Amino acid sequence: MASGGAKPLRETNPPIPGGLETERLFGAAVKPWGIPTFVGVFGAGILAWMAGADLWILALLVTGVGAVLTGIYWLRKRITRQGKVFPPWLLAIPIIAAQLVAAGFAITYHGIDGGMWFALTMMSAVAGQSLDKNWAMAVGIFGGLLVILVAVASGQFDLARSPAIFAGSIYVPVMAGLAGTQRAAAVELSDAANRDRISLLETHNRQVEALINSLQEGLVTTNCDGRVERWNPALFAMTGRSAAEVAGAPIDEALLLSDGSGPLTGIRHPCVAAKGGGVTTGSPLGEPERDLFLVTDDETEIPVTISASPFPIDHTDHGVVAVVTDVSRERGVSEMRDSLISLVSHELRTPLTMTVGFAELLADGAVEGEDARQCAAQIRDATTRLASMIEDLLTTAVIEAGELKLVMEDVPVRTMIGSVISRFPEYSSRLIVDVAPNLTVRGDPDGLEHVFTNLVGNALKYSPSDSEVTVKATAGEYEVVISVSDKGIGIAPEEAERIFERFGRSLSDEVQRLPGTGLGLFIASEIAAAHDGRVDLASAPGEGTTFTVHLPA
Numbered sequence: 350m351a352s353g354g355a356k357p358l359r360e361t362n363p364p365i366p367g368g369l370e371t372e373r374l375f376g377a378a379v380k381p382w383g384i385p386t387f388v389g390v391f392g393a394g395i396l397a398w399m400a401g402a403d404l405w406i407l408a409l410l411v412t413g414v415g416a417v418l419t420g421i422y423w424l425r426k427r428i429t430r431q432g433k434v435f436p437p438w439l440l441a442i443p444i445i446a447a448q449l450v451a452a453g454f455a456i457t458y459h460g461i462d463g464g465m466w467f468a469l470t471m472m473s474a475v476a477g478q479s480l481d482k483n484w485a486m487a488v489g490i491f492g493g494l495l496v497i498l499v500a501v502a503s504g505q506f507d508l509a510r511s512p513a514i515f516a517g518s519i520y521v522p523v524m525a526g527l528a529g530t531q532r533a534a535a536v537e538l539s540d541a542a543n544r545d546r547i548s549l550l551e552t553h554n555r556q557v558e559a560l561i562n563s564l565q566e567g568l569v570t571t572n573c574d575g576r577v578e579r580w581n582p583a584l585f586a587m588t589g590r591s592a593a594e595v596a597g598a599p600i601d602e603a604l605l606l607s608d609g610s611g612p613l614t615g616i617r618h619p620c621v622a623a624k625g626g627g628v629t630t631g632s633p634l635g636e637p638e639r640d641l642f643l644v645t646d647d648e649t650e651i652p653v654t655i656s657a658s659p660f661p662i663d664h665t666d667h668g669v670v671a672v673v674t675d676v677s678r679e680r681g682v683s684e685m686r687d688s689l690i691s692l693v694s695h696e697l698r699t700p701l702t703m704t705v706g707f708a709e710l711l712a713d714g715a716v717e718g719e720d721a722r723q724c725a726a727q728i729r730d731a732t733t734r735l736a737s738m739i740e741d742l743l744t745t746a747v748i749e750a751g752e753l754k755l756v757m758e759d760v761p762v763r764t765m766i767g768s769v770i771s772r773f774p775e776y777s778s779r780l781i782v783d784v785a786p787n788l789t790v791r792g793d794p795d796g797l798e799h800v801f802t803n804l805v806g807n808a809l810k811y812s813p814s815d816s817e818v819t820v821k822a823t824a825g826e827y828e829v830v831i832s833v834s835d836k837g838i839g840i841a842p843e844e845a846e847r848i849f850e851r852f853g854r855s856l857s858d859e860v861q862r863l864p865g866t867g868l869g870l871f872i873a874s875e876i877a878a879a880h881d882g883r884v885d886l887a888s889a890p891g892e893g894t895t896f897t898v899h900l901p902a
């Protein structure tokens with residue numbers, strides 16, 4: 350979000366570490382110390398003038414010291430503003446020069462006791478507050494020596510004045526030393542505070558990084574121009590595109606989205622739209638949600654939801670942050686729920702209604718003899734169908750829970766297929782079995798019987814009532830191959846994948862008219878996979894279908 354009248358960054362975030370921050374803090378010390386020095390020297394000059402000194406010397410002294418101090422203050426401000434560190438000698442030289450001016454004044458006017466002392470002390474304190482400790486001491490000692498030098502040079506070095514001269518030569522360096530030590534302590538404190546701040550920021554950064562990397566949801570951020578900056582590992586896993594690949598790319602080219610009818614680019618892309626305000630699941634806030642798919646590197650479309658919002662970058666502009674959630678699982682669950690509801694409301698209800706109807710006829714004694722027998726047969730068929738549907742539902746639940754258990758043994762294929770065929774006594778004339786004798790396969794007998802009962806049942810169900818269904822088993826070097834072929838309606842290539850999914854049925858009218866749950870092939874392929882085998886499909890619509898089960902020998 351933009352904020353009016355923002356300050357330049359350097360002032361709100363002082364440069365780190367040490368140097369510049371220190372200069373910023375202590376450059377200011379020249380002012381409080383420099384002004385009293387100037388006033389002091391000025392006062393001393395007035396006193397000297399009253400004692401008979403020339404006015405021009407007084408003016409020279411005041412202007413000299415004033416100019417030096419103002420110059421230092423101005424220079425320091427300029428240098429630190431340019432981001433440079435103030436060199437100590439640059440301050441030390443004018444201070445020493447000012448000391449010399451004061452000394453010259455004292456020599457000329459015999460002012461060793463008053464103005465001289467005051468000027469040198471103040472000068473040393475300025476040095477201490479503004480220079481580092483060693484430079485402050487050097488300038489202070491120089492000031493102390495000047496006291497003695499001035500006394501000797503001006504002929505004031507006598508016994509009567511010696512206590513004052515001695516005290517002055519000690520007092521001046523001590524003042525400088527004290528001020529220097531004070532400053533050093535404050536600098537140390539300020540640097541320690543900076544270091545703490547840096548380490549706190551670094552820890553904070555690492556925490557945010559770990560948080561983003563551990564997210565299960567995809568997270569992407571863009572800069573002000575809508576180009577990718579951050580791209581977390583979850584997004585890499587979802588899209589197949591790595592952070593390095595998409596860095597700096599326009600967001601609508603890196604995070605490919607579609608609404609099912611085509612790609613979303615420009616302002617239609619939620620992350621572009623979010624620049625102007627929050628967006629959720631592809632639709633600007635307050636608008637109905639639309640379906641959204643993430644297009645991966647291999648062109649797969651994953652259903653996702655997206656929540657995108659403006660992401661502050663600096664005081665004046667913002668990018669976008671978006672969280673991408675894969676909702677395939679939720680979609681799957683909701684599709685399964687729909688399939689289950691339609692299964693219960695139609696497939697299960699039909700045989701149940703039939704059973705109840707025929708049972709009522711029998712109970713009422715409304716049918717007798719051959720009719721009664723037919724009724725009973727209808728009831729038997731309907732309940733058998735119900736039982737098999739319920740069994741398929743339960744088996745699916747077991748597979749879903751990952752609890753499918755196989756009891757492996759050597760299964761004689763001919764016997765197993767024989768048992769499958771015997772389940773369809775009324776179709777025995779249509780069934781042709783071609784199984785090599787003595788062929789055995791390692792597997793779970795019940796599981797295998799389930800697989801072939803489904804395949805043979807389907808072959809009979811989805812082909813004309815007078816057409817043949819062939820079950821053929823051969824032994825290869827590494828596998829046993831058992832196929833079930835029919836000359837029925839066939840399967841369109843575009844439906845070849847979905848018929849192996851849960852509740853997957855062909856959408857053709859021919860199939861929809863026939864009863865079925867769409868669970869049989871799903872269970873068959875799962876059982877084959879549990880045997881380390883697979884189910885293959887070869888089909889031509891209108892000509893027939895062959896399902897081939899490959900099992901390890």
Ligand code: ADP
Nearest residue numbers: 807808811839848854855865866867868869870
């Ligand atoms: P169901 O037969 O109960 O619908 P399946 O899972 O056994 O369920 O089969 C899934 C779908 O595969 C069927 O609905 C049908 O569309 C197709 N199918 C299976 N076997 C054949 C076949 N032999 N010929 C044509 N279509 C078949």
